[in-house]
Structure formats: C-alpha cells, structure tokens
Amino acid sequence: MLKRLGIRGRLLLAFFGISTFAVLATAAALYAFLEVGEVVDRITKDRVPSALASLQLSRQ
Numbered sequence: 001m002l003k004r005l006g007i008r009g010r011l012l013l014a015f016f017g018i019s020t021f022a023v024l025a026t027a028a029a030l031y032a033f034l035e036v037g038e039v040v041d042r043i044t045k046d047r048v049p050s051a052l053a054s055l056q057l058s059r060q
Helices: 003-060
Strands: none
Touching: none
16 A cells, blocks of 8 residues: 555655654643643642741741
8 A cells, every 4th residue: 555655655755754753742741741830830829828927937
C-alpha cells in the first residue's frame, strides 16, 4: 500500500503523524500544568494561613 502512495503521499503521511504527536504532547503538557496548578493552589490554601499565623505569633 505504501508503494502506491508515492513520495508525496508518504511525506504527507509523515507530516500528519508528526503533527498528531505534537498535538498529543501539547495536550499532555496542558493537563500536567493544570494538575500542578491545582496542587499549588491546595498547598497555598492549606499551608499559608498557618505559616502566617506562626509568623505573627513569633513577632509578638
């Protein structure tokens, strides 16, 4: 089947394959960044108030 495509067809198929890989990698990176953002928000929400209270207590 690949012999019937010719050079133009094979190059187009390779381009689509590489483009698909780039789109999948972008989607995976966006998902990872969103997950990291949620974890940072949760840590900030849970830990920062107690750290600020400790700092205020130490100043008194």
